[in-house]
Amino acid sequence: MxxxxxxxxxxxxxxxxxxxxxxxxxxxxxxxxxxxxxxxxxxxxxxxxxxxxxxxxxxxxxxxxxxxxxxxxxxxxxxxxxxxxxxxxxxxxxxxxxxxxxxxxxxxxxxxxxxxxxxxxxxxxxxxxxxxxxxxxxxxxxxxxxxxxxxxxxxxxxxxxxxxxxxxxxxxxxxxxxxxxxxxxxxxxxxxxxxxxxxxxxxxPLRDRLAMLRRPGVLAVLPLTVLGMGAAYTVYAYSVPVLGAVGVAPPGVTAMLFLYGAGAVAGNLASGAATDRWGSVRVLACGYAVMAVGLAALALAVATGTSSPVLTGVLMAAWGASSWCQTPAQQHRLIAAAPGETALVVGLNASAIYLGIGLGTVFGGLVLPAGTGVAAGAGAVLAVLALSYLGLTRRHA
Missing domain, CATH: 1.20.1250.20 (MFS general substrate transporter like domains)
Structure with a gap:
């Protein structure tokens, strides 16, 4: 923000x-x-x-x-x-x-x-x-x-x-x-x-706000926000049909969504403290790894017809935590890349968050006709790509 x-x-x-x-x-x-x-x-x-x-x-x-x-x-x-x-x-x-x-x-x-x-x-x-x-x-x-x-x-x-x-x-x-x-x-x-x-x-002026995009550090770091949020939100809009595909009955859907939200709050809070202690790259790497494994596990559960409320609840909480642990760590990297322009780079990051959400939802909608499991698997692939991009740009921490 x-x-x-x-x-x-x-x-x-x-x-x-x-x-x-x-x-x-x-x-x-x-x-x-x-x-x-x-x-x-x-x-x-x-x-x-x-x-x-x-x-x-x-x-x-x-x-x-x-x-x-x-x-x-x-x-x-x-x-x-x-x-x-x-x-x-x-x-x-x-x-x-x-x-x-x-x-x-x-x-x-x-x-x-x-x-x-x-x-x-x-x-x-x-x-x-x-x-x-x-x-x-x-x-x-x-x-x-x-x-x-x-x-x-x-x-x-x-x-x-x-x-x-x-x-x-x-x-x-x-x-x-x-x-x-x-x-x-x-x-x-x-x-x-x-x-x-x-x-x-x-x-x-708008051109001054967008001038931050020409800074090498900002230009290297900001695309990860788009890619990471795209991975997190590939199937978010379709979470209700995904939960139905893994055997969650309508009365249980609300509880599963609450678990996602609780994970999101916990991931956001923990990320700030963890970034101060271990650095943003380690926090992001852990987040993307958890996201990739969690979404892949959901895809596997859909493909195999596995129905385990406990496992699904754990995966939903992990998905939420890994989605929202990104923001504090990414803001930390961007502020380090442009320490004198905190308000502008945080504003650009907010735009990148929503751009990632939008693109991820588009991607999810395109693959959804192939099945909810395929959509969840596509999100896992994007999370792996985010982890790879993080490795390429880690020096900009």
Whole structure:
């Protein structure tokens, strides 16, 4: 997540408000994260309702991710001078309207259009939430404030998809998206009520943001984010049919998705400490190895008809942990490659994450007609390629 700096003059106008004031921003990032990934929880039902294949329905996640990746640096440039409260409230309202539109979509093209609109709202909100949070607290609490806001995204990873699956079964997929829209409205009202009026920031030209891509270290490291997230998300959007293929009954799907989310939270938290102790290359190598073995084991279970809830649960947790252990380590490498441009390289990494998610979902959709086991195996192959690329670029740690 790119942290756009609040100017010193703006900081002087803000009385420190404590970490509690950042919780509403964390709720906003939770809404953004839930919106980004909730579709995977009710994909089969949505596909049936819109009369498209599951592979086609999964591309709605691709469209969201690709639009976010492209729009994030562009919107950061275009909205730099807007007052922060107005920008954040407006972004959440756009996200809410987009989700309401998705819930009411009569056909697939309308759904895709509303997913693009949702991505624009998410891309405008997420990078600015961290910067604003750091400005609302005393200097000694800024790191914790950022952790609170990022925690909203992490919790969404753990809860968004299983809650979407649960809501989709208890109600329907349209009601689940309507609930996300309502959550966005609540968050917008909370931000408007709690946040002070903050001025905008100096404008950083788009060409300056993208100039980081010309740095050899950044150019070598950043593609691994795309490749690694592509491997992790090749079958993520299709996790419900994959679980069905290994014998998990519908009531057990939600529990398995919770295990994935718990693994994601644990992997993200452990990665930061492990990177400080053992270095980013070792952490990433371990993550990609676990991802390759876990996805290959899922593919083998589908191929052999193996049905073991315990084994499947372990594999789901390992998949989640290996997927989300990448981000802290990759950010560490990028910051080392461009230590004076932390905000810009972290922003580029966020775009690369969503680009990888989008490309991985496209790849998964292309191979899904050959079977869920083949799709999981394809993800394992990409994880091996990520491990190989890491070996080639390890000197840039």
């Amino acid at each position: 790119a942290n756009i700096p609040i100017t010193p003059i703006a900081r002087e106008r803000i009385a420190p408000r404590g970490l509690a004031s950042t919780l509403v921003l964390a709720l906003g990032t939770f809404a953004v994260g839930t919106d980004a990934f909730v579709v995977a929880g009710f994909l089969p039902a949505m596909a049936a309702s819109l009369r498209v294949s599951e592979a086609t329905a999964g591309q709605s996640l691709t469209v969201f991710a690709a639009a976010y990746a492209v729009a994030s640096p562009v919107l950061a440039t275009l909205t730099a001078r807007l007052p922060r409260r107005a920008l954040l409230v407006g972004a959440l309202l756009v996200l809410g309207v987009a989700n309401a539109g998705s819930a009411l979509a009569p056909d697939y093209p309308v759904l895709i259009a509303t997913r693009v609109l949702a991505a624009l709202g998410a891309a405008a909100f997420t990078p600015n939430a961290g910067a604003v949070a750091s400005s609302l607290v005393a200097p000694a609490q800024r790191a914790r404030a950022l952790a609170v806001v990022v925690g909203g995204l992490t919790v969404a990873t753990a809860l968004g998809v299983p809650l979407g699956n649960l809501a989709g079964r208890a109600l329907d997929w349209r009601s689940a998206l309507a609930l996300v829209a309502a959550l966005c409205g609540v968050c917008a009202a909370g931000v408007f009520a709690i946040m002070p009026v903050l001025p905008g920031n100096p404008r950083v």
